[in-house]
Amino acid sequence: MRYVDEFRDIGLINKISQRINSIMPRQNINIMEVCGTHTQNFFRFGLDKLLPDNLKLISGPGCPVCVSPQEYIDRAIQLAQDKDNLILTFGDMLRVPGTKSSLEKERAKNGNVRIVYSALDSLTVARQSPLKKVIFLAVGFETTAPTIALSLLSAKKQNLKNLFFLSSLKLIPPAMDYLARDKRLKLSGFLCPGHVSCIIGTQAYEFILKKYKIGCCITGFEPLDILEGIYFLIQQFLRHKPCLKNQYTRAVSPQGNPAAKKVISRVFKVSSASWRGLGKIPDSGLKIKDEFSLFDAEKNFSFNDQRPTTNDQRPKCRCGDVLKGLISPQVCPLFSKACCPEHPIGPCMVSNEGACSAYYKYRK
Numbered sequence: 001m002r003y004v005d006e007f008r009d010i011g012l013i014n015k016i017s018q019r020i021n022s023i024m025p026r027q028n029i030n031i032m033e034v035c036g037t038h039t040q041n042f043f044r045f046g047l048d049k050l051l052p053d054n055l056k057l058i059s060g061p062g063c064p065v066c067v068s069p070q071e072y073i074d075r076a077i078q079l080a081q082d083k084d085n086l087i088l089t090f091g092d093m094l095r096v097p098g099t100k101s102s103l104e105k106e107r108a109k110n111g112n113v114r115i116v117y118s119a120l121d122s123l124t125v126a127r128q129s130p131l132k133k134v135i136f137l138a139v140g141f142e143t144t145a146p147t148i149a150l151s152l153l154s155a156k157k158q159n160l161k162n163l164f165f166l167s168s169l170k171l172i173p174p175a176m177d178y179l180a181r182d183k184r185l186k187l188s189g190f191l192c193p194g195h196v197s198c199i200i201g202t203q204a205y206e207f208i209l210k211k212y213k214i215g216c217c218i219t220g221f222e223p224l225d226i227l228e229g230i231y232f233l234i235q236q237f238l239r240h241k242p243c244l245k246n247q248y249t250r251a252v253s254p255q256g257n258p259a260a261k262k263v264i265s266r267v268f269k270v271s272s273a274s275w276r277g278l279g280k281i282p283d284s285g286l287k288i289k290d291e292f293s294l295f296d297a298e299k300n301f302s303f304n305d306q307r308p309t310t311n312d313q314r315p316k317c318r319c320g321d322v323l324k325g326l327i328s329p330q331v332c333p334l335f336s337k338a339c340c341p342e343h344p345i346g347p348c349m350v351s352n353e354g355a356c357s358a359y360y361k362y363r364k
């Protein structure tokens with residue numbers, strides 16, 4: 001198949017969903033789709049309606065906005081409150097709540113926050129605003145890290161003195177390790193994220209198979225991709241032979257993208273990172289290497305960090321449990337009542353890739 005229409009062919013979709021239904025065993029099968037785009041497309045294309053009730057798709061922590069911790073948003077807000085600074089961010093981050101405010105509210109008050117569409121835009125803004133300290137909010141997974149690394153290297157080459165990066169970049173395999181360990185989830189398989197896998201390759205998931213005997217299938221984003229990925233995982237389950245399968249062969253190779261991996265390791269070092277809802281996970285984040293500290297916002301600004309207390313958390317918000325896959329969004333008492341995309345209370349309702357947002361739009 002070469003064209004997107006072919007991956008959405010209703011005849012083929014019906015055929016594969018019938019095949020899934022015909023092989024489905026009686027017991028529950030829990031599959032975690034790690035990527036937010038899988039979550040969104042699963043409901044957007046109505047795939048949930050085609051599959052058996054005892055096949056449970058659990059949303060994983062694959063939305064970068066949702067997993068950015070409150071402390072990170074608080075730091076960005078502190079920077080935005082200084083009139084000498086200009087914060088650059090992807091649009092989704094604007095409405096994510098920090099402890100007491102959001103970047104959107106700060107932008108309304110003082111205008112020190114601007115939306116950009118690529119990390120490379122930060123170079124242009126920094127050149128055009130020589131009197132400001134320009135701070136780019138570096139958020140995302142292995143997919144966005146290469147462009148951010150390239151932007152930092154370009155900033156060095158251009159000798160820019162007023163551009164900084166506040167890194168909250170995260171790595172997916174350590175988060176999967178954390179979730180695979182959680183016996184409460186009873187996972188039978190992972191639908192591994194397509195975009196991240198383009199960079200890290202299939203080999204990056206081998207440890208899940210060896211350590212936890214949980215099947216993995218790297219899967220594309222079109223309806224037929226997702227259904228085929230699910231079909232492969234159920235087959236593995238039935239044969240009691242979990243394995244590492246690559247459904248997304250048109251984009252993902254065993255070794256991934258060596259050039260992208262090289263530029264990431266040129267600029268960043270692996271460190272522990274805080275994930276909203278999951279807490280601190282060892283070796284799951286990317287920090288800027290010391291040799292580039294002139295561009296590291298953490299090293300060039302001081303922060304008045306406040307650990308969020310229970311009182312600072314939104315009462316009744318269950319984002320943490322949604323991000324751990326322990327509950328589906330509708331279980332949160334605020335879902336579609338106090339919390340909806342127009343008035344999000346937690347980050348999972350903010351981004352299109354957030355589980356709560358996907359459930360609200362397509363499954364309310």
Ligand code: SF4
Pocket residue numbers: 316317318319320322329332333334335336339340344345346347348349350356
């Ligand atoms: S519905 Fe809103 S408050 Fe509840 S878990 Fe989702 S984002 Fe958080």
